[in-house]
Amino acid sequence: MRTEPKLTRLDRVFARLDREPERPAHIDVPKMSRHRIVLFAATLAFYGAIVWAVVITSWLVRLDWQVMFFRPYQQWSEIHWFVDYYVVLGQRGPTAVMVAAWLGWRSWRQHTLRPLLALGVSLLLLNITVGAAKYGMGRLGPHYATTIGSNEMWLGGDIFPSGHTANAVVTWGILAYLASSARAQRWLSAVSAVTSLGVGMATVYLGTHWLSDVILGWTAGLLILLGLPWFEPLIARAEDAIFDLRDRLRARRRRIPAEPADAPPVLVTPVPADRDDVAARSPRAPVYLAPGPHTTRSERTPITPAGSRRPPHPERHPRGSTPSARPVTGG
Numbered sequence: 001m002r003t004e005p006k007l008t009r010l011d012r013v014f015a016r017l018d019r020e021p022e023r024p025a026h027i028d029v030p031k032m033s034r035h036r037i038v039l040f041a042a043t044l045a046f047y048g049a050i051v052w053a054v055v056i057t058s059w060l061v062r063l064d065w066q067v068m069f070f071r072p073y074q075q076w077s078e079i080h081w082f083v084d085y086y087v088v089l090g091q092r093g094p095t096a097v098m099v100a101a102w103l104g105w106r107s108w109r110q111h112t113l114r115p116l117l118a119l120g121v122s123l124l125l126l127n128i129t130v131g132a133a134k135y136g137m138g139r140l141g142p143h144y145a146t147t148i149g150s151n152e153m154w155l156g157g158d159i160f161p162s163g164h165t166a167n168a169v170v171t172w173g174i175l176a177y178l179a180s181s182a183r184a185q186r187w188l189s190a191v192s193a194v195t196s197l198g199v200g201m202a203t204v205y206l207g208t209h210w211l212s213d214v215i216l217g218w219t220a221g222l223l224i225l226l227g228l229p230w231f232e233p234l235i236a237r238a239e240d241a242i243f244d245l246r247d248r249l250r251a252r253r254r255r256i257p258a259e260p261a262d263a264p265p266v267l268v269t270p271v272p273a274d275r276d277d278v279a280a281r282s283p284r285a286p287v288y289l290a291p292g293p294h295t296t297r298s299e300r301t302p303i304t305p306a307g308s309r310r311p312p313h314p315e316r317h318p319r320g321s322t323p324s325a326r327p328v329t330g331g
Contacts, residue, residue, distance in 0.1 A: 029114075029236075030177065030229040040226040047219045051137070054160070054212050057151045064210040065149060068142045072205040083202045090164030090199035095171040096123060103178070113239045115178050121231050122170050125224050130166050133220070134158040142207050162209045162217030168196035169221025177225055196221065 030036075053060040073080055088094055096119075103115035139160035140152040153160075172195050176188035200214035209217075 029232050031232070032227075032229045036226060036229065040223065043219055043223050043226060047216065047223065050212060050216045050219065054139070054151050055153060057149070060212050061151045062149070064142075064212050067204060067211050068145075068207065071207065073207055076205075083205050087164065087199060087202040087206065089172075089195055090168040090203070092123075092163070092167050092171075095167065099171050099174065102175075106178075113242060114235060117235045117238055118178060118228065119174055121235060122174050122224055122228055125227075125231075126166060126170050126221070129224065130161060130163055130217075130220050133161055133216075134163065139210075139213075141213075142210060159209055160213050160216060161220045162200060162203055162213040164203050164209075165196060165200035165214050165217030166221040166224075168192075168199040169218055170224050172196060173221065173225045177228060 032040075050060070073083075100116065100119060103119055106115050107113055135158055137160050138154045138156050138158070140146065140155045140157035141159040144157065145152050146155070169192070172192035173189070176185050176192050179185035179188050196218065200209075200218060203209040204211055204214055
């Protein structure tokens with residue numbers, strides 16, 4: 001009796017990877033629905049409220065100073081090494097490389113550039129909005145604070161809002177945004193929320209950001225994810241343009257005739273080794289031969305020397321002569 005081999009979990013994973021890639025047609029592109037617009041407006045209002053609370057030096061600024069004086073990195077020094085590694089999950093370079101590698105593989109398998117283009121647009125929006133807010137408000141960090149109790153605004157700093165926190169929200173949240181199923185979207189949303197929350201608190205623990213910086217960083221990243229559907233038509237047009245360019249390049253390659261296999265060899269004229277010496281020589285004047293009597297072939301100097309080329313031999317006689325009788329010797 002023939003039995004089928006039982007596939008393990010790893011075998012099923014490799015079998016799924018070996019399937020023929022196909023473009024997903026069932027994935028719905030998020031749109032700016034009324035519910036999403038309401039969430040975007042509420043998040044934007046909360047963003048403005050946080051900025052205003054810091055500008056007027058409200059209770060939020062006093063809370064910032066209390067947390068700073070508490071010095072969490074001294075209270076829980078035993079986890080300092082772990083926090084130093086964990087905060088890397090909010091750095092733009094390493095996280096962008098990891099997420100781009102995963103989304104690039106998805107783009108190749110699904111024959112679509114939307115995941116990579118969505119990541120690029122979100123990171124571009126992050127750099128523009130968060131960067132402009134950082135340098136526009138110029139807030140100093142806890143380690144560089146000058147006056148106790150002040151908001152430290154417009155003093156040349158660049159920490160408000162927290163770039164680590166906003167980058168963690170956008171980079172890990174884009175995975176949930178591009179999820180292909182509702183279940184995967186829920187799980188990835190929870191994972192990205194916990195990761196970005198941990199990155200923000202890690203910066204407060206290390207003393208590199210105020211607590212209000214982290215709150216504003218969470219809000220800034222969430223605004224980008226909520227407003228990303230507005231850029232979906234632009235992403236679709238960019239994808240179509242890239243694929244059209246690829247098709248034109250392929251068609252142009254097909255139209256170029258290939259060289260025949262039996263093409264005649266190309267003769268190359270040898271070039272003198274010393275061109276300067278040849279160029280320095282003066283050109284020769286043409287030689288004109290003076291007219292004279294024409295000599296016949298018999299009068300010309302023979303090319304080969306007269307006589308036979310064979311060495312002399314005493315027993316040989318010229319042709320046409322009778323050889324003399326050999327003397328007979330007695331026995």
